[in-house]
Amino acid sequence: MKDGAVAVKETDEQQAVQALADKVMMQISELFAAKNIYPDAVQQKMLVSHVRAMASRSLTGEPLPEVEAELFDEISPGSMLLAQQVVDLFGNLPQEEAWLLSVHVEVAKENQP
Template sequence: MTTDTHDSALTPDSPALLRKTDLTLARIHSLLAEQGIRPNEVQQQMLASHVKAMVWRSYSGESLPEVDLSLFDEISPLSLRLAEQVVAWLDKLAYEEAHLLSVHFEVAKENELSSVLNP
């Protein structure tokens, strides 16, 4: 990631990485809205925390712990596809990152279903 402050060591709270996080979140919310997926306030906070960590891993190269992909068998193809798109926006992220991110999308997708079933 090229930044204006490349001479100094970046941290997860560096302005350049926070801007990248905000831009990525704005793109995610647009992507989800196109699919009618609207995270509630708590889900937005959790998603923001995850995206901030993703942006940091993209910059730092820090790896994820081993992830058992079979734990994600019940994630819908739509949620996984959307998460794969987002992960492709950032450099140096592991494929497993999409599976972790897809959980946020899947849970938010259920908001619409539960509001239809329980008006």
């Protein structure tokens, strides 16, 4: 390798996770655009990271750590609904995923023109 770079071969699992995350991110872009929600660059990067982790959990069955519902009491119903729509795209993730994702939605809504 040049310049000391090391080649890392992606596993089939990593490729599957990335493909699922990419697919869901395309759908999220459409859902967000329909609601005039436009995450800034940092928010987008955080959202992509979270969606990739969700894709991994969806494919591997790895559970989330325990999450307390009360932490999300101040999230708007609209943000929670949109987050649940995204979680439903996976088809096999628990409600807690929507709670966590709703924070991304809520923050990105603040960028509306």
